[in-house]
Amino acid sequence: MSRAENGTPLVDIRNLSISFGGIKAVDNASIDLYPGEVVGLLGHNGAGKSTLIKILAGAYQADSGEIWINGEKAEINSPRDARDYNIETIYQTLALADNLDAASNLFLGREITNAYGMVDDARMEAETRKIMARLNPNFKKLKDPVSALSGGQRQSVAIARAVYFDAKIVIMDEPTAALGVHETQMVADLIGELKKQGLGIFLISHDTREMMELCDRVSVMKNGRMIGTERVEDVTEDDILSMIILGKNPRDQAA
Amino acid sequence: MTDTTNTDEQDPAQAEEGAIMRFMRATELDTRLLGMVAALLLIWVGFHFFGYFKNGFAAFLTPRNLWNLSVQTSSIGIMATGMVLVIVTRHIDLSVGSVLGFSAIVMGVLQVNILPEYLGLGHPLIWIIAVIAGILVGALVGSLHGFLIAYGGIPAFIVTLGGLLVWRGMAFLIARGETISPVDSTFALLGGGPYGAIGAVGSWIVGLGACAIIIFLAWRGRANRRLHGFKLRPMWAEYFMTGLACAVAIGATLLVNSYPWPKGIVRRYAAANDITVPEGGLFISHGFAIPVLILLAVGVLMTILMTRTRFGRYVFAIGGNPEAAKLAGINTEWMTVKIFALMGGLAGLSAVVASARLGSATNALGTLDELYVIAAAVIGGTSLSGGIGTIYGAILGALVMQSLQTGMVLIGFDAAMQQVVVGTVLVLAVYLDNKYRGATK
Structure with missing residues (x-):
């Protein structure tokens, strides 16, 4: 844990929670992102990945918790605020008119x-x-x-x-979900390109294998809670899958 | 990305396309617009000759009828431009007729019962205050509707259906059901009539001014394309389009100038101004009627608003994908309030034209107008599923509706038959439009 985690994180999300009508969609979740890094968010449908990321994008407002950007506390109350912090979001639904x-x-x-x-x-x-x-x-x-x-x-x-x-921070919510093979490759190349330029990228996907290839670290969520964040070289695909399904970090148990 | 979308200039399919297609591409003429103009001409010529064969005289394509047609179109046309914004953003406004009536009554009471007491009868400020008040009342009512829709979460259909009843009732309550007349004499000019038209010289200034603007816009458009290295239209297409637009402007000027004042009015006018009427009568042209100029001004301003400003861009974005608009940082709720306020303000302006034309304010003014306004916008190509619509389309739609109405009166259809025809045409127009959209997709 040396390369990325020295210096200030680009984004530091601390203890974020949000509820919709009594259901905790995101429950005390923390995650960070460093320049030139791709962090993947994994989990079942409804695990809270998209909700968490929409808080960062300004589409939802958190009930509690803090977002720090470049070492400073950020107030993000609207998509416009998010843009002012150079956060750009590519939504699953594409969000095009x-x-x-x-x-x-x-x-x-x-x-x-x-x-x-x-x-x-x-x-x-x-x-x-x-x-x-x-x-x-x-x-x-x-x-x-x-x-x-x-x-x-x-x-x-x-x-x-x-x-x-x-953008300094790019959020991609299932960017390849609707794409063919070639187009998926184009997106993958582009992610590499953006990474080289020192941008930080949050990537949401269901495809564990794709995530293992593209990401530096992956975080797994279940029922709104953050199960764990691991460097991809430290874990196997099976470890990730068991985190997604069981909601437990196998490495925690080993330790 | 390797998906190929061949729109290259060397596409063989395009090389073989017919002369008509090449012409359409070069001129960038909107085929929908052409279709509507064709339908309009068909209606005009149809009624003209139908009248000729049925009644022995053809009255439709006369300066007098076309001039009246232009005046009658104004009120609905003004409101239809606003309805485009409302429908494009996936809303509807059923209250515009009632808002028109309410606003007209407010203006009537103001200029007949209230202002003369303070300013004196015929004071030049009366009509100005009345017009401002009328537009303001409409805008306030509209923004109230918009507020309830955007922040109250009540569907526009329900809010404006309520408004349809409420404002008609309020109009009755304010005037206790009385007709308020006569309106201020300057105010009355805004409704048209021989004095409410700008005459031959004024019309030439308008017509030639329009030509100058058309030529300037064509020149600037070309310069702008060159600046950014876009493909230029062929020169002949530029000349053709500019020439056509100028011809329409000059043709309209010639038309309105060839409609003379009626003899009675000429006699009175001559007597009042000490002019001796020569043998064979004095030919005084109507020229463009003031309400028509108001409609044209509204049309130009609304077109600029819709195509050249951020506001207009956001209207289309909200219509295309409200969620995307929101995520792009557009305050969609506030936009809704503004759009309904604008619609209300235009209903207020229509109230000016309608009550000035009538010379009085009645609480029944504008009854059923909402249906004609919506029909005009829809016939003009505004899509009820949102995101698509043009201002000129809505104005042409209003002209089509009014042409049908006028034509049927001229050939002697009774009111019941008129309703049947107008209703049928509306449904048919939308059906054809759907077909057309399906075909071009």
Whole structure:
């Protein structure tokens, strides 16, 4: 535990809890993330992974607990606040407005405006063209609504958002769930690329094998509680699976 | 990513496409718009010749009828532009007719019973205060609706259904059911009529001014495309589109200028201004009616709002995916309040036009308007499932609705038959639109 864990963590989530109508969706969960690191969140449906991450993204407000970013306590009460901390989220549901084109989606909520306060569509399209040429050179349908795009193309619009706005912390909620083999590989390459640039990435997935390949550390949640966080080289896939299913950390028992 | 989406210019399928397709692509003409214009022309020509064969005279395609048509379209058209925003964000507003009636009564009471007492009858401020009050009342009612929908969690259908009853009732209560008249004489000009039109010279200024703006926009659009290295339209397409738009503007000017004042009004006007009427009468053009200019101004401003501002972008985003809009940091609740406030304000403006045209305020003013407004927006291509709609479409939709109405009156259909036809057309229009959308997907 030497390489990543020296210095201040990029994100330090401490004892976060949130309830929905008496059910503790997240129960006293703590997790941290260092620059250039990919931390995977694993667990069954309803284990609290997405909820935890949505608190960080500003979509939900925690009942208790703290979020520290770069060693400072952060107040995240809305998606806008999260953006101010350079947190970008790529949602499972993609969170794109289907009726708008790629540029409008990429810049949604952060439109480029001209001197008169009017949205500058031409400039946004030009910027989109530039970033897409980098991320996905096959991307040509700039004028079409994103509903006309394939799953991979839609995903690249969502990822372009994170890249374009210089995110420091990227949250990916099942980024490959709807994708084919090639497209999944593209996302994996991109995660490697972002990592090299020193970004911190939270990755949520059901695919344990994929997580073992992509992540530096994996955290397992069950019933809202954090079961344990392990470096991927220290555990086997079976260890992870038993954590997911039994809700116990086998290494704790061994020790 | 290796999924291939061949939209390259060298695509062989495109090389073989017909001249019509090439023309459409080059001009970037909206096929929906063309369809609507075609439907409109069909209605116009149809009624014209139907009248000719059935009654022996064709009255539809005359300057007089078309001028009246433009005035009659104004009130519904103004509200339809606002309804586009409401429907695009997956809401509905059933209260606009009642809000119109309520706002008209407030303005009527203000300018007939209250303001003359303090300012004196015919004071120039009266109409200004009345108009501002009318729009403000509408906007306040609208924002109340929006607030209940966004923060109270009550469906828009229910809130505005309640509003439909409440504001009609309030209009009755304020005026105790009386008709309030006459409205201020300056105020009355906002409703059209011979004096409420801007005349030949004014119309030429408007028409040529519109041309100048069209040419400027075409030039700037091209410059902007070049600046960002986008593909340019072929020059002939630019000339064609600019020319067509200018032709429409100048054609409309010629049309409204060829409709003269009625003889009686000319005589009175001549007598009042010491003009001797020459042999054969004096030809004084109506020109564009003021309510039509109000509609055009609203149309331009609303189009700018919807296509060039963040507000408009967020309206479409909310309509396309409310959750995505929220996650993008858009305050969707506050947007809802603003959208309904805008709709209410436009209903207030429509109340100005409608009550000025009538010369009085009655509590029945605007009854059933909500249905025509919704129909206009929907015929104009606004999708009830949200996310899609245009301002010009809604205005054209209002024109289609009014053309049907006027046409049937001209050929002598009774009210019952008119309802049957209008209802059928609405359903048919949406059916065809669905088919069209399915085909282009």
